[in-house]
Amino acid sequence: MVLVITQETFDEAVKENINEFGMSTDEAVEDAVKQFESQGVDLSNIIKDLMISKPGDTNTISSTVTELANFVKDKNTVKPEQYREKLEVLKNECDKGLEYRVFAGKEGAYQVIMDVMLKNDVNIELIKDCLKTLVALMTKQPDLLDDKGIQTMINFLDKQKDSEVQRFILKWIKECCVMHELNRQHIFEAAVLDHLKPLLEHASSAMLRDVLAVLRALVLDDDVRVEFGRSHEHARTIASDTLCSITVLLSKFKTDEPLMSDLMLTLSSLLVRNEFCKKVEDAGGLEMIKDVMITFHEKEKLAKQCFKLLKALAGNDEVKTHIIQKDFAPVITSTLNRHKNSVQIAASGLACIAAVTLRSPDNSKALFEAGVPEVIADCMKLHPEDVNVQKNASWAIRNMVSRSRYQNEKFLSFGVEKILQQNLKKFTACEYDIKSALRDLGCDVNLKEEWTGKGGKLTTQAKVK
Secondary structure: EEOOOOHHHHHHHHHHHHHHOOOHHHHHHHHHHHHHHOEEEOOOOOOOOOOOOOOOOOOHHHHHHHHHHHHHHHHHHHHHHHHHHHHHHHHHHOOOOOOHHHHHHHHHHHHHHHHHHHHOOHHHHHHHHHHHEEEEEEOOOOOOOHHHHHHHHHHHHOOOHHHHHHHHHHHHHHOOOOOOOHHHHHHHOHHHHHHHHHHHHHHOOOHHHHHHHHHHOOOOOOOOOOOOHHHHHHHHHHHHHHHHHHHHHHHHOOOOOOHHHHHHHHHHHHHOOHHHHHHHHOOOHHHHHHHHHOOOOOOHHHHHHHHHHHHHHEEEEEEHHHHHOOOOHHHHHHHHHHHOOOHHHHHHHHHHHHHOOOHHHHHHHHHOOOOHHHHHHHHHOOOOHHHHHHHHHHHHHHHHHHHHHHHHHHHHHHHHHHHHHHHHHHHHHHHHHHHHHHHHHHOOOOOOOOOOOOOOOOOOOOOOO
16 A cells, blocks of 8 residues: 655655754655655655745745635736736646646646636636646646546636637546546536537647547546446547548648647547448548558558557458458558567557458458568567567468468568567566467467366256255
């Protein structure tokens, strides 16, 4: 169990080191850190260079929050510039790290910023500063969000037409959804999707990236505090309403590299049902993906996203067949070969090949004729210590040869048997996958029988009444 302490406890320990042992401030902080860490205390949320208060002094965060609160009470005599100056100070403090944001949250910064924003809701520039500060405050600290904050998000998306304000609202929503399942559910239940759908049709490229980031955040499943989330339900609802619109954007913004990456990443996260894959294909998705792979053939990030999206689409057997029928085999092979030095692309490309060839000898044949066995072997040789590359390569080989044993000789000629045998010793967690590849390659492998009966006769007894 991880131990935690308050900021006050840490500060008291530092003061004691200074007053009782005559240490300098730096020495006192260093000693306090060592002492607490030796006791197993987690200091990630503790500000270690916080100014030690002297009589009459206060730290920057506390004093700034207090001044903003006083400004709100005395609204009529406070100028917007005064608010903006203090908000900038608070934002800069929050940008220093999570420990500063946690301390600001404990000092009541969230409620004060909300009060400033709602009591000055006609001043666009001041609203922007409030939103920027909220984003800084709540990054990796979404617990601060309350019902008033969610309602403010929805109201601003509905009424504020300034594009910058809308973008800051979207960034705020996204940060509040990351690692917080209840926030995601409450924001989704507030009908945020109804306000996001129009933006998909009319927003600029920059705003579209923020909208897509929110959509992906709403389907995350990253809150360890919750046993069961609603990521699948959210993805299903979002996909039903937006898949076609998002797919069309691939053609509309086909020269915008960053947006193309976000579009494909978002599509991949929404393909949670078989029929959604067909929906993307029917909207022209396969042709657009192929164009991206050819147009941006040198871009590693886009290559990775294309492989991930193709893997997701191959979950539908009909779409999987069409992928190869649309002559993707040479494109997949050449793209993976071009970027095989990248461990991430090697892993995602091999996973894509495994998905496209699963129970599909025709697809396997097309990739085989395109020269993919040599590329698979090259990826294994280039990344011998990466478990994901080796595991995905095992899947790809197994799926390629399981119904096409004529390919065995070609794979073996590139030395994959030796690599797989070495992987058995290095990667025990994926022993089954490696042995499956060796088995289907016709190599000697010691297969372990997972379950055996004891040979006893099964009997049943009926109760006689």
